[in-house]
């Protein structure tokens with residue numbers, strides 16, 4: 362009877378630990394801190410292995426003694442695995458702490474715990490994640506970085522790329538940038554780096570390799586010169602296209618410049634302070650797509666048309682440029698190209714400096730804009746990947762490294778979302 366209980370007890374402990382290569386030896390609850398501790402040791406074939414390369418090596422010493430790893434909670438209590446942490450002498454890595462089968466090297470959490478955190482960070486809000494796992498958001502960043510590094514080791518994300526989008530995304534109020542490469546075919550983020558400019562982009566092409574770079578057929582990007590230069594240098598066979606949402610963003614910027622100019626004009630004329638005030642607050646009515654306007658915003662637009670025809674003309678120019686992409690989707694490329702040419706001749710003669718300048722910019726990038734329309738290269742899905750990336754980067758604030766932010770984006774949008782530990786992937 363007693364022996365049978367012993368066997369059952371071991372079965373329960375094994376289930377708690379959930380690692381085949383670990384042998385549970387004891388378990389207790391620490392009254393004061395209300396944590397469960399399971400003492401474990403690695404099975405003999407998992408012992409005396411280098412923490413970095415897992416090669417079998419001779420023992421060096423006992424290291425810093427017993428160590429604990431945070432594991433998945435049990436019954437609402439924190440659970441720790443506790444074990445010796447001896448050091449070994451590796452032929453390649455010198456004296457290092459021995460590997461343990463339940464955790465990654467140098468980690469204070471088990472693999473199962475890391476995986477749960479990775480799942481939560483990609484599926485739940487920041488505060489929910491931090492509350493459920495009772496860990497600082499900063500620690501989440503470190504966990505994601507090592508989880509992602511290992512997940513990435515077995516995957517070649519750059520295999521089979523043909524049509525890609527390159528984007529620079531600013532964060533920390535435009536002081537820092539990340540370079541993001543998206544696969545147009547799978548809609549996945551395939552590569553990301555901290556910083557922007559020629560060097561980070563060249564390191565993408567280095568990772569891709571010359572042979573695969575030559576196989577790229579289409580590359581979409583914004584109008585940045587440095588992207589055009591590096592693409593010409595490294596992927597000469599690819600057609601360069603301009604992402605529509607960048608073109609629309611230019612038009613929105615031009616409209617905003619004209620709105621500010623209109624406000625300044627009204628302020629300096631000082632005949633009607635109400636006019637200046639209302640212009641100042643017209644930003645949303647001018648920015649939104651007409652189909653999304655509220656009644657109040659529609660009234661505001663009508664008011665602008667009556668009181669500042671020039672600003673209203675600027676609004677119509679912005680909408681006109683946006684409509685070209687709708688025409689491309691509804692009526693085909695040929696109609697869209699005709700509409701683009703009509704828009705250009707209208708904008709050049711509009712006498713609104715911001716839009717005359719925009720017309721010049723559109724003309725400079727005419728071929729790339731055309732390619733996007735004709736090849737149907739860019740569409741809402743790419744923009745939505747881009748928007749999602751921005752939101753995730755913003756969530757990654759509070760992580761202490763750019764690597765952690767990149768890990769979060771790759772886990773969310775790299776096409777390999779984490780699963781919960783000990784469950785079959787859905």
Ligand SMILES: [Zn+2]
Pocket residue numbers: 411412413414415416451452453454455
């Ligand atoms: Zn080693």
